Amino acid sequence: MKTIAVDSLSKSYLVTEKKPGIRASLKHFVARKTSFIRAVDNISFNINEGEIVGFIGSNGAGKTTTLKMLCGLIYPSYGSVSVAGYIPKLREKSFLRKITLVMGQKQQLIWDLPPMDSLRVNAAVYGLTDREFSLRIDELASMLGLNTELSRPVRKLSLGQRMKAELLASLLHRPSVLFLDEPTLGLDINAQLRVREFLSAYNQKYGATILLTSHYMGDITSLCKRVLLIDKGKLFHDGSLSALTEQLSPCRFVQIELAEPVNDISLAKYGEIVHQEGQLVKLLIPRSELTSRITSILSNYQIKDLEVKDPPIEQLIGKLLALGSFND
Amino acid sequence: MIKLSKDLFKYIISWLRVPIALISTQYSLMIEYRAEIILWAISGILPLIMLAIWKEATISERIGLSDDYLTRYFVSAFIVRQFTAVWVMVSFEEDNLEGRLSPYLLQPLMPFWRYFSSHIAEQISRIPIVLIMLLVLNASIPNILWIPSLKTLVIFCCALFSAFCxxxxxxxxxxxxxxxxxxxSALERLLLIPYLFLSGLVAPLDTFPTPIRNFANLTPFPYILAFPSNILAEKKIDLISNFTSLFFWAILxxxxSYLFWKRGIRHYSGMGA
Structure with a gap:
């Protein structure tokens, strides 16, 4: 069952442009130069109930703009969106009770008060009874590993504790659709792991649909079977991580441990040697030639150990993001 | 019957949960900023300064207003100003620019109520400070304060809350x-000018030339300050027409606001979020 349906979605912004310097500033004061920027360009996808989907792309690719349209914060310029059977831009109360948006770099908790004060307001806004409130706090706090932190002013909490408290506040009303924008931004490895475990447990327990953006590929690889890759507002890939790997890397990674050292030139004919140290050789072999070339290696050399795997997705997407654009 | 009243009580309590939670949380926040509240309260002493100027000028008799009325008017104006202070334009601008408005928009509660409750909470936290300031004033100028009747107090409170709204x-x-x-926020500064001169903050409206007074009465400003101040000063005024004007402005x-909100929200860019 489709929980999120996006069809030909586009968003354009009017932005002003100004060159540096006094003259440019005076010119800008009198007459502003404006232009339209197409942040999201005709994208379409569906997400089924209970799916966790990673939404990846470089900075400014259009991820956050898309999330904002999906949760009803901003109006689309063109196209249609349906989330949990609602049109997000209408921001009906029953729709808002079903969704949440967690922004890693922004917070809803009141800075100078303990999270518990903000949580009480949320409980009242979402109409939770006192019993529901305390049960949910206990449950979510234990899943997130929070305890006394909820009674300390937010400003006194570490970044990881704050992020966990933010998650708790965002999920107190038990939403069925979660939009997570960089939920592990700035967290250390342990805190990242904890947040990932929590999101996975929440998804399994409540069957929640999750759309997640993150620049930490660990978040994507550990949580998402499916990814959407966006660049310059256009959808570049919608499918499994493995399909993306195939698309991004036409080669597979073969690690061979030889019984005796050999001249690397003789192995180079089987693929690109990326590393050789003693009897350990690492090769990149085109997928289409993989079987025949491995058979040939096995028949021509004495092999102690052989391993075939995909290049790490982190490396592939990392390279892609570093380039800042995709070549279709 | 008992069940019905219990259900009604439960309904009222559940309905009141949101305002109680909002106001109590905002009150806790205001208590954190107690020094700021004291400074804000002190910054509202313009009517007392005006009182000193008017007394010094001894023009009350020339314009046909008694010294006693002027004193009461400016002390009342001081109280009214304290409890009708509004800074929502600054807060809303900050929240809009820094992305704090986005989480508010994603909750099933109109953001209006958060700002409204924050103002109410701030005013509650001001009560003891204003009382202390009045006691200090009375100690400095003996018998400057008076005890209004209960009826006056009730009508004043209604007018004050309506004026604040x-x-x-x-x-x-x-x-x-x-x-x-x-x-x-620049617009707020601009709005301060008609507020200062048309509300009766610097001078009672009776001292204005008739055309200016008539013009002022066409704006909401006199009903925001002069009207509740005159009630507390126990001046005889037409309550019905003044309250009608207040309600007219409130509804308009x-x-x-609702129209602008509906239009404006389409332009929200979720900045900073």
Whole structure:
């Protein structure tokens, strides 16, 4: 069952442009130069109930703009969106009770008060009874590993504790659709792991649909079977991580441990040697030639150990993001 | 019957949960900023300064107003100003620019109520400070304070709250401009000018030339300050026409605010979020 349906979605912004310097500033004061920027360009996808989907792309690719349209914060310029059977831009109360948006770099908790004060307001806004409130706090706090932190002013909490408290506040009303924008931004490895475990447990327990953006590929690889890759507002890939790997890397990674050292030139004919140290050789072999070339290696050399795997997705997407654009 | 009243009580309590939670949380926050509240309260002493100027000028008799009335009017204006202070344009602009508005928009509660409750909470936290300031004033100028009748107090409280609502709605309506231009705090400064001169803050409206007084009465400003101040000063005024004007402005500003909100929200860019 489709929980999120996006069809030909586009968003354009009017932005002003100004060159540096006094003259440019005076010119800008009198007459502003404006232009339209197409942040999201005709994208379409569906997400089924209970799916966790990673939404990846470089900075400014259009991820956050898309999330904002999906949760009803901003109006689309063109196209249609349906989330949990609602049109997000209408921001009906029953729709808002079903969704949440967690922004890693922004917070809803009141800075100078303990999270518990903000949580009480949320409980009242979402109409939770006192019993529901305390049960949910206990449950979510234990899943997130929070305890006394909820009674300390937010400003006194570490970044990881704050992020966990933010998650708790965002999920107190038990939403069925979660939009997570960089939920592990700035967290250390342990805190990242904890947040990932929590999101996975929440998804399994409540069957929640999750759309997640993150620049930490660990978040994507550990949580998402499916990814959407966006660049310059256009959808570049919608499918499994493995399909993306195939698309991004036409080669597979073969690690061979030889019984005796050999001249690397003789192995180079089987693929690109990326590393050789003693009897350990690492090769990149085109997928289409993989079987025949491995058979040939096995028949021509004495092999102690052989391993075939995909290049790490982190490396592939990392390279892609570093380039800042995709070549279709 | 008992069940019905129990259900009604439960319904009222559940309905009141949101305002109670909002006001109590905002009150806790205001208590954190106690020094700021004291400074804000002190900054509202303009009517007392005006009182000193008017007394010194000894012009009350020339304009046909008694010294006693002028004293009461400016002390009342001081109290009214304290409890009708509004800063929603500044808060809304900040929240809009820094992305704090986005989480509010994603909850099933109109953001209006968060700002409204924050103002109410701030006013509650001001009560002891204003009382202390009045006691200090009375100690400095003996017998400057008076004890109004209970009826006067009740009518004054109604007028004060209505005046606050009208001023809040006026500022809230202008806050909506943020959706188009991002910055509105300069507009707040601009709004201060008619407020200062047409509300009766620097001088009672009776001292104005008739055309200016008539013009002032066409704006919401006299009902925001002069009207409740005159009630507390126990001046004989037409309560019905003044309250009618207050309600007219409240309804008009509410409708305009709602219209601007509906239009403006389409332009929200979720900046900073």
């Amino acid at each position: 009208v001023r809040f709605l006026l500022h809230w309506m202008f806050s909506m401009i943020c959706f188009w231009s991002d910055r509105v 500003l509410f409708l305009l």
